Amino acid sequence: MLKLPGRTSDLIDERIPWLDAEMEATLASSSPDLDLYRWARYHLGWLDESLAPMSEAERRRHGGKRLRGVLTVLACEALGGDGPASASAGAAIEFIHNFSLVHDDVEDNDAERRHRPTVWRLWGVPHAINVGSNMQAMVDRSVLRLARHYAADSVVAALEVITQGIVLMTEGQYVDMAAEDAAEMSLEHYYRMIGGKTAALIRSALWVGGLLGSRDTARVEALASFGWEFGLAFQCRDDYLGIWGDPALTGKPVGSDLLQGKRSLPVVEALAASAGTDAGPRLRKSLAARDVAAVLELMETLGVAERVRERVEGHTESALAHLRAAAADNAHGDAIRDIALYALGRES
Amino acid sequence: MLKLPGRTSDLIDERIPWLDAEMEATLASSSPDLDLYRWARYHLGWLDESLAPMSEAERRRHGGKRLRGVLTVLACEALGGDGPASASAGAAIEFIHNFSLVHDDVEDNDAERRHRPTVWRLWGVPHAINVGSNMQAMVDRSVLRLARHYAADSVVAALEVITQGIVLMTEGQYVDMAAEDAAEMSLEHYYRMIGGKTAALIRSALWVGGLLGSRDTARVEALASFGWEFGLAFQCRDDYLGIWGDPALTGKPVGSDLLQGKRSLPVVEALAASAGTDAGPRLRKSLAARDVAAVLELMETLGVAERVRERVEGHTESALAHLRAAAADNAHGDAIRDIALYALGRES
Numbered sequence: 001m002l003k004l005p006g007r008t009s010d011l012i013d014e015r016i017p018w019l020d021a022e023m024e025a026t027l028a029s030s031s032p033d034l035d036l037y038r039w040a041r042y043h044l045g046w047l048d049e050s051l052a053p054m055s056e057a058e059r060r061r062h063g064g065k066r067l068r069g070v071l072t073v074l075a076c077e078a079l080g081g082d083g084p085a086s087a088s089a090g091a092a093i094e095f096i097h098n099f100s101l102v103h104d105d106v107e108d109n110d111a112e113r114r115h116r117p118t119v120w121r122l123w124g125v126p127h128a129i130n131v132g133s134n135m136q137a138m139v140d141r142s143v144l145r146l147a148r149h150y151a152a153d154s155v156v157a158a159l160e161v162i163t164q165g166i167v168l169m170t171e172g173q174y175v176d177m178a179a180e181d182a183a184e185m186s187l188e189h190y191y192r193m194i195g196g197k198t199a200a201l202i203r204s205a206l207w208v209g210g211l212l213g214s215r216d217t218a219r220v221e222a223l224a225s226f227g228w229e230f231g232l233a234f235q236c237r238d239d240y241l242g243i244w245g246d247p248a249l250t251g252k253p254v255g256s257d258l259l260q261g262k263r264s265l266p267v268v269e270a271l272a273a274s275a276g277t278d279a280g281p282r283l284r285k286s287l288a289a290r291d292v293a294a295v296l297e298l299m300e301t302l303g304v305a306e307r308v309r310e311r312v313e314g315h316t317e318s319a320l321a322h323l324r325a326a327a328a329d330n331a332h333g334d335a336i337r338d339i340a341l342y343a344l345g346r347e348s
Numbered sequence: 349m350l351k352l353p354g355r356t357s358d359l360i361d362e363r364i365p366w367l368d369a370e371m372e373a374t375l376a377s378s379s380p381d382l383d384l385y386r387w388a389r390y391h392l393g394w395l396d397e398s399l400a401p402m403s404e405a406e407r408r409r410h411g412g413k414r415l416r417g418v419l420t421v422l423a424c425e426a427l428g429g430d431g432p433a434s435a436s437a438g439a440a441i442e443f444i445h446n447f448s449l450v451h452d453d454v455e456d457n458d459a460e461r462r463h464r465p466t467v468w469r470l471w472g473v474p475h476a477i478n479v480g481s482n483m484q485a486m487v488d489r490s491v492l493r494l495a496r497h498y499a500a501d502s503v504v505a506a507l508e509v510i511t512q513g514i515v516l517m518t519e520g521q522y523v524d525m526a527a528e529d530a531a532e533m534s535l536e537h538y539y540r541m542i543g544g545k546t547a548a549l550i551r552s553a554l555w556v557g558g559l560l561g562s563r564d565t566a567r568v569e570a571l572a573s574f575g576w577e578f579g580l581a582f583q584c585r586d587d588y589l590g591i592w593g594d595p596a597l598t599g600k601p602v603g604s605d606l607l608q609g610k611r612s613l614p615v616v617e618a619l620a621a622s623a624g625t626d627a628g629p630r631l632r633k634s635l636a637a638r639d640v641a642a643v644l645e646l647m648e649t650l651g652v653a654e655r656v657r658e659r660v661e662g663h664t665e666s667a668l669a670h671l672r673a674a675a676a677d678n679a680h681g682d683a684i685r686d687i688a689l690y691a692l693g694r695e696s
Contacts, residue, residue, distance in 0.1 A: 103478070106473075129480075130478055134519070137484075138515075143507070156500045162488075166485040174475070178616050
């Protein structure tokens, strides 16, 4: 079983409270008596369903890993910057991630998130939309808190990177919802979807951390590009595991994504590979019938698993090359690398 | 029939295209091929249901008055600033107003807006939520466009004022939705609701325009306070008209807001005035039964119409006093005054 090196685990554990403190301060700067903010805290994993505080252990379990925010702070430090000063940028990134989850749960009609009822399930769709909009405003509040430590031009630069992340995320969500099923999706659309929904925010996380840490544009952009490729590799691998992952590890049956008709890379690859051949119509028919065995057999013939693995490899190697180009040869740069390899299930 | 002075109408007509051009440029800076942005343009009144361009006359009719954005630009000019340079701040204010309408229409289950089907009605709730989030990101995009004309510290100051507007707006929306019916609402809650839903954004509009026009904090804050009081006066008067307005002018029957059970100032005032008296329980019963005649009779006895008129007067006088304190003795300052008086149905 893969494990994070102890020194990287320690760095992560130290930074999560920095992020939570910044998020708490951002939320507390408004009217603290409104349930609106308690519902936000529920979603963030700090309160339980009765809006009472959760124990530290429960917060860990339900609060999410704050991975994106941690990467922001580590990126700043990896380029020689002040970690705690950058934590409100990490908080902004976490607010983006979390407002989008609150809204996605409504859009996808998901009743559960991190083993608990979703905000809309507990307090209704209208309030959930409003909680998400308020949390999106908290993104800007967190960005504004950077002004305590940075000059105005850095705050504006941070806002630019962060806004770009939100814009691409909503575009990715649009592409995802607009494709009625995976059989409509081209590779170009697929990359637009996962670029927006996964890679853009990780890129923004590394980018904004990097620019708060250093004025060396080349190194900052190398970190940003690492974030982008890491995000793509992660999502492509996730899609691989959604079909060929070990059921004992994923907790889902083989071919699970096929049963759900998910817009998944293997399906997109299989459609691309079979276009114009006899296999094309057969594939579409089997997909529509959710005939998992038939789809898996066609994918085998088309060499889809190999193609997907090659994409994961390609994005991973590209990510690592960008990270080397950022020349972050210190414990924080190492931690970023460790986190990526761990998330991608690799030893090195 | 009340009319805007010709010179003020001309100033408004000149500025609407500045705002629309800035909004268009903000939207165009993203992936223009996605329907996501066409749906935003539909909501803004530029495209019709088939997503074809509307004529200039139709745009006027369906596009909204851009009143808040016009006030932003006029505020900048009234304090001696450069109007066109400030137009992207006006665009940001308009994006706030419009993203909140897209979301409110979902939250309130409203199928029509400005005589056309709402975004959720045409393209579904999930997409409408996403269109709103994307438009909320366009607020920041518009703020960032200020950097073409202003130093970074002004951009940050603008972001602060604008973010405050969004935060208060979502808080007001929360208070509105959380009160299950008007009978629960105290005057304090009422002011929080209309402060957030109406006054905060008008204040932000004047405030951000003012600060882009002048470094004189006292004058800028006077304009902001004018915006706040004008917003309160406007909403209190709107609530007055919702019950005692001339049906020929409002297009609604007498007591219309009572039939709908709206959280309206007259109801809140009547509850406050009758608290602890015999009239209290009778009022609650009549409100619950939507017995308009009985409620109107009780309101007559309690002198509610007079109380509400006094509030409208009070906020209006306060607004005008703040506007005088801003010492904006020029055509643009006059136009701001004209717009407020016109919106409040006053000759002077």
